[in-house]
Amino acid sequence: MNTLPPLDEQAANDCAALCLEITDKIKQNNGFLPFVDYMNWALYAPKYGYYSGRAEKIGQYGDFATAPQLTDLFGKCLARQLLQILPQTAGNIYEFGAGTGKLAVDILKWLPENAWQKYYIIELSADLRTRQKDYIQHNAPQYAHKIKHLDRLPKHFDGVILGNEVLDAMPCEVLEKREDGIYRMGVKNTPQGFDWAATKATGLLLAEAQNRLPESVFSYRTEINLQAEAFVRTVSERLTRGGMLWIDYGFDRKEYYHPQRNTGTLMGHYRHHTVDNPFVFTGQMDLTAHIDFTAIADAATEEGLDFIGYTTQAAFLMACGITDFLAELGDTAGEKYIKTVSAVQKLLNPHEMGELFKCIAFGKNINPDWLGFSGLDLSGKL
Numbered sequence: 001m002n003t004l005p006p007l008d009e010q011a012a013n014d015c016a017a018l019c020l021e022i023t024d025k026i027k028q029n030n031g032f033l034p035f036v037d038y039m040n041w042a043l044y045a046p047k048y049g050y051y052s053g054r055a056e057k058i059g060q061y062g063d064f065a066t067a068p069q070l071t072d073l074f075g076k077c078l079a080r081q082l083l084q085i086l087p088q089t090a091g092n093i094y095e096f097g098a099g100t101g102k103l104a105v106d107i108l109k110w111l112p113e114n115a116w117q118k119y120y121i122i123e124l125s126a127d128l129r130t131r132q133k134d135y136i137q138h139n140a141p142q143y144a145h146k147i148k149h150l151d152r153l154p155k156h157f158d159g160v161i162l163g164n165e166v167l168d169a170m171p172c173e174v175l176e177k178r179e180d181g182i183y184r185m186g187v188k189n190t191p192q193g194f195d196w197a198a199t200k201a202t203g204l205l206l207a208e209a210q211n212r213l214p215e216s217v218f219s220y221r222t223e224i225n226l227q228a229e230a231f232v233r234t235v236s237e238r239l240t241r242g243g244m245l246w247i248d249y250g251f252d253r254k255e256y257y258h259p260q261r262n263t264g265t266l267m268g269h270y271r272h273h274t275v276d277n278p279f280v281f282t283g284q285m286d287l288t289a290h291i292d293f294t295a296i297a298d299a300a301t302e303e304g305l306d307f308i309g310y311t312t313q314a315a316f317l318m319a320c321g322i323t324d325f326l327a328e329l330g331d332t333a334g335e336k337y338i339k340t341v342s343a344v345q346k347l348l349n350p351h352e353m354g355e356l357f358k359c360i361a362f363g364k365n366i367n368p369d370w371l372g373f374s375g376l377d378l379s380g381k382l
């Protein structure tokens with residue numbers, strides 16, 4: 001905590017204003033706010049939430065870097081995958097949580113124009129929506145008329161749905177398994193600020209926790225993301241034809257709820273520092289939790305989608321030809337090549353993003369053989 005760069009004056013004021021809003025919410029809720037509601041407010045509160053505020057979030061000057069920021073070869077690989085699927089559909093692309101807009105531009109840069117009809121962006125953050133429109137206008141004005149922001153979910157999807165690091169940004173429940181039962185974690189007010197509080201878990205959350213958490217292990221803290229699962233269900237139900245691809249950090253269920261992973265995966269990101277305490281810099285720090293991909297697979301297949309594949313990001317990008325694309329850059333002594341090699345290494349390296357990040361995909365009424373899953377198959381772990 002001592003090593004974190006301080007908030008500037010505006011950020012400190014916004015943080016204080018958001019903390020007052022949350023303090024009131026806790027009071028209205030008899031002193032206990034479920035963590036999922038805290039996280040929702042910290043990230044998405046209309047004025048002061050992390051994703052609502054105007055501060056730079058993604059990239060070198062923000063709090064975290066995502067794959068599209070590292071190199072356009074990430075988008076080139078996705079374009080190659082999309083090219084295989086789009087002709088079997090009406091040709092639409094639906095990107096959830098499009099960040100800076102870079103992935104959209106990168107994908108479209110490599111897709112032949114007659115391979116796609118419309119690129120729809122569904123984005124919760126008003127600030128990011130503005131940034132995306134500006135980025136597209138500056139970097140791909142020729143496509144701007146075919147890229148459309150949607151205010152609500154379409155009734156039907158016909159094309160390819162995709163999202164990079166979107167599911168992990170959805171608010172999750174935090175649970176604690178103790179000797180005397182399973183607790184739903186929440187937030188209370190104290191004279192020093194927010195602190196953890198606990199109440200016995202009940203209903204669906206308790207049932208899911210009993211199903212997923214390891215037996216005979218206590219003092220065990222973890223997360224369940226019912227919201228992300230419900231979201232995947234809704235989107236799956238509306239996919240009439242095409243594919244759905246999610247890229248995110250996470251594990252299959254056995255690894256996620258491993259007895260030794262007893263402090264969970266919830267994490268804050270602030271100016272490229274990781275922060276364990278989610279009550280630091282409320283609204284100015286990103287909060288995320290890893291994805292239980294078994295839960296995502298269950299949600300999609302229970303809504304009638306075909307399971308397509310589950311693999312590491314490294315294997316997916318390799319299968320889509322990332323190393324060939326790198327070789328095509330030529331001039332191995334040039335600055336572009338050297339920078340791109342370093343970015344690709346980060347995407348592929350098992351100790352960086354290569355293995356922690358996974359790709360999972362589903363389909364409806366299309367050919368299930370996708371290029372990206374032709375390498376390593378991890379589906380047996382789900």
Ligand SMILES: C[S@@+](CC[C@H](N)C(=O)[O-])C[C@H]1O[C@@H](n2cnc3c(N)ncnc32)[C@H](O)[C@@H]1O
Nearest residue numbers: 051066097098099122123124125164165166169
């Ligand atoms: C960690 S950022 C990732 C941004 C971008 N995909 C990238 O890779 O750079 C998470 C994004 O997901 C968006 N998001 C979260 N929940 C969403 C939802 N239900 N619908 C649409 N966007 C959502 C956030 O607003 C934010 O843009």
